[in-house]
Amino acid sequence: MDWGRAKNVLIYAFLLLNLVLGYQLWNDLQEQADSNPDFTSLESSIQKSMDDKRIRVLAKIPTETPELSKISYRFVNGGEQGGELVDLPVPVDSKLIYTPKELANALKTSLPNIGDYRYDEAASRAGEFMMLHPLVDGKWPLFKIELKLYYSNQKIISYREQVIEIGGSEGEKKQRVLSASKALGNLIENFLPEGSVVTEIELGYYGEVFNSDAHLPAAPAWRFILESGKEYYVQGISGDVISPNTEKTKE
Structure with a gap:
């Protein structure tokens, strides 16, 4: 057996293994960093309220603030929304x-x-x-x-x-949505009960839902889901808060 050649093969194999393990470690650290919420986007007064009310935020706080317009939609089957x-x-x-x-x-x-x-x-x-x-x-x-x-x-x-048709946004001006950190700050200070745990934050559209064959309005909104399963929506343009009971309250 050519021991010199075998030794070189083992050395290259260990180097390759170290490269793979190093990349995996780096990738794991990146994923961990991406998944951890960044509280630097929250004002110090909001962070203090979090501590005082024992509120935890496990979800990553999005930084995007796109320009979006209101839309309309209607239920196709004669206004029946259940399907x-x-x-x-x-x-x-x-x-x-x-x-x-x-x-x-x-x-x-x-x-x-x-x-x-x-x-x-x-x-x-x-x-x-x-x-x-x-x-x-x-x-x-x-x-x-x-x-x-x-x-x-x-x-x-x-x-x-629930079969719907989404209408256009003709005549609706695009506006930059409220940042997730501001929406979250409002919830923490004024709406979330003590001990709340925020597990999900996502931007989408929210509209009132009821049986109708007319076009219904929907606006950009941040959705916040708590560990308890309760949901809060913050309208992305006006900042209005919609509670789990769908009662709207001004910011």
């Missing part, structure tokens, strides 16, 4: 966690328009359904409008869709 329960022709294997792409690929045959929706893992209920929201401009979820996927015995067996 009928439809069985899938062929049940689809389910699993505990789906990425949006995986879910779309699994259901595109049974639901060709699945690409127009986004999976909402935070609002889905274990053992009951997986919830999706239609997308405005292919990016922003329209909260409260739902496509629910029901499953049993680890298979998706049926769905219930």
